[in-house]
Amino acid sequence: MDHLNQQQRHGSNARSPFFTEEHEMLRDQVRRFVEEEVKPFADAWETQGFVPREVLRRMGALGFFGIRYPEAYGGAEMDTLGSVVFAEELGRSTFSGVAITALVHTDMASVHVFNAGSEAQKARWMRKIVAGEAICAVAVTEPDAGSDVKGIRTTARRTSEGYVLNGAKMFITNGVHADIYCVAAKTGPLDGGSKAVTMFLIEKGTPGFRVSRALDKHGWRSSDTAELVFEDCLVPHDAVLGQEGKGFYAIMKNFQNERTVIGAMAMGEAQAALDLTVDYLKTRKAFGAPLWEKHAIRQRIAMRAAEVEAGRQLVYAAAWRDAQGHDVTREVSMAKAYCGDLVNAVMYDCLQFHGGIGFMRESTIERMTRDARVQSIGGGASEVMLEEVAKRL
């Protein structure tokens, strides 16, 4: 395949107004890592239910965990589009469980430490985070509160010795294997609304904090997901991340980056599914010709390709504006809803056109279809995103 074809095929952006040479170098580096160090091994990670720690350390050594962070911590100080490139290329790996393991660490959990942490907290953890030596989780969702963050019921009671946490957290990515957890709890009254929420930085092994179970999922099977329990868990006063009562605002602010990254990952997944489906349709013969000759099929795929291009450009534009310092809540909410729903529609069609083999566990599209399902739920369900958009119309 010549260079131009390669670019067209994978939605590469050599001539995009959004990306610099540095972004393109990162894209090449992540793509090479995925081909050489993820794809040949990730089936085994799907079976064991987590990505090995040495792989995460390797990602740290390659600089992937410091894309957004200052050089002082070993990072590359890139902008939002750096995260987009990383997420899109991990999404294209076809193993979204691997992608989300890394992206929760880089763009959803460690951002709480970097954005709100004290100098002492950052000095203690940021280098290890960037190196992949300390893996992060973010624990907001609870068994009885997901979309409605203000409804969390985990409490953190202030005492002279510190804060005492009680409660449970649900669906926590990296929950079993993380080293540090950014945990939301109520320091104010349960009905105290947004001002009652505070974020805490809690280390694995703190007495009273335990992983109560690893969860068995429909997809993202190489990502570990856990339920956590806090039972009279005492943490020092300086475990607060940022200020008491400001946790809700920190969560909402960091959601913008999280949702941009999830949108980028979804468009990487969708592009990979289209690519492998076009390959399949060009070789699979029925009624005397490749299935690709059927107009009904190729026009459907062509329309999906157009939609994926639109979704991708929406993510890029939102990330670019974010990097310029604009408020992009509306665009990011649009992108999260659009890309989360679209990746599912793309997977449905791609599996359909694979026929029976698409329903078999041995086919890549079967795994990708399962993995995509959560994209319209996690990190803000599509309906919740559309409410955010509607408020801003």
Ligand SMILES: Cc1cc2nc3c(=O)[nH]c(=O)nc-3n(C[C@H](O)[C@H](O)[C@H](O)COP(=O)(O)OP(=O)(O)OC[C@H]3O[C@@H](n4cnc5c(N)ncnc54)[C@H](O)[C@@H]3O)c2cc1C
């Ligand atoms: C695999 C996985 C990994 C996750 N990782 C993490 C993590 O690392 N950390 C973390 O804190 N959380 C995590 N989550 C939680 C995730 O963000 C929540 O599942 C999500 O926010 C939805 O919350 P819920 O499951 O409680 O659904 P609910 O809030 O009970 O909502 C159920 C459904 O109702 C609909 N709905 C909800 N609100 C509205 C509304 N206002 N209008 C219309 N319809 C609505 C939506 O379709 C939604 O899917 C993860 C979830 C999954 C499945």
